[in-house]
Amino acid sequence: MNVQLTEKIEVIFKSTLELICENGFHGTPMSQIAKKSDVAIGTIYHYFPSKDKLIIELFCYCKRKINAYIFAEWDSSLSYKSRFFIVMQKFCVFYLENTDMFSFMEQFHNSPYLEMSKNSWEKQLNEENNIMAFLYEGMRMAELRSINIHILTSSCLGVATSFAKKIIYGPLEFTDDNLNEMIEIIWNGVKQQD
Amino acid sequence: MNVQLTEKIEVIFKSTLELICENGFHGTPMSQIAKKSDVAIGTIYHYFPSKDKLIIELFCYCKRKINAYIFAEWDSSLSYKSRFFIVMQKFCVFYLENTDMFSFMEQFHNSPYLEMSKNSWEKQLNEENNIMAFLYEGMRMAELRSINIHILTSSCLGVATSFAKKIIYGPLEFTDDNLNEMIEIIWNGVKQQD
DNA sequence: TTCTGTCAATTGAACGTTCATTCGGTTACA
């Protein structure tokens, strides 16, 4: 896999992302992806065996991206609370700066693709596993309430996700105040009560 | 609109729901909806001008259903906290008892249909407006923290939604304990801190 | 009660379009 090849695949990924964000899965034919990528249809099929596989690989690509973003420059000397705020913040900021990825991921998460593709990404390094591990740590350190890990994870990510959605599609403005307000809500919800 | 007519439309709605839940929007052709509804394709087009319109009307139908469910038997003599727990509980229970509606609504919410159809439902009585009003009331009564209403709404519904998702698709079991755990998290997050 | 006219409800074969995918061929380059 040389450099140029990786670049071409990224172009295809990015075009697909934009198109799906705007028109949804059914609204984006391979022909349009090819045109937007400045590539022949055949070229796409040279790299991906089918449209489905392309979309599933794109999902993995997005997971890798957000994972890299959130857990880059990890400073374990900070307090747990600080790190909690940073993780949540980064999660939101990433999606708000990459709204087409957000839109795509949300569509994917609520489509039959998800079940279809679990093998492809479940065992990979991904942001959800890492966040889960981070929340486990919080429980061990008695910073977070000791509760079912899935409730904990889904609560944190659920709040962050619907916050991002309200900003992208809705009437909410993206300000530091709003962001912190949201994170405080969920922090108050999950922290060890005093 | 006589009884039989309403019934036929409901059959079409329910079939569509099941099929979309299982196969997604693109995976459910009109021909299959017709077959599952025991009705000719032409009949569907007698009631709905297009597949898109059918799906949008189905969305409104679901909104009406959940709204009716949550706000039936409203007992305003209960404490605010009790009513908060009931609203959240009903929201979850409804979707967990109607998982195909949940799957459909989530797909719809993250598709271009949403923008396309805002006029059709924005001014109708719907569960989100009612929940928002209920949260406003909580702020007025100083039971909830005084914060941006959209952050408040999206936090509450975000947690409940991702909780339901974890149960439907994931590894979480539906028990009263889990449900209460989740609601307590968000209640601790949004209540007036003492 | 019976007949008749009207229109809504219903049917499904047929149509035209769109789309994912294929494949025979060309180019770039090692």
Add this chain to the structure above:
DNA sequence: TGTAACCGAATGAACGTTCAATTGACAGAA
């Protein structure tokens, strides 16, 4: 000279939608 990258017209299946024909319900006339 061989191989990987690349091209895009052609293919065929699938799908949304149409429409001419049929049935059913029923109101009013005889």
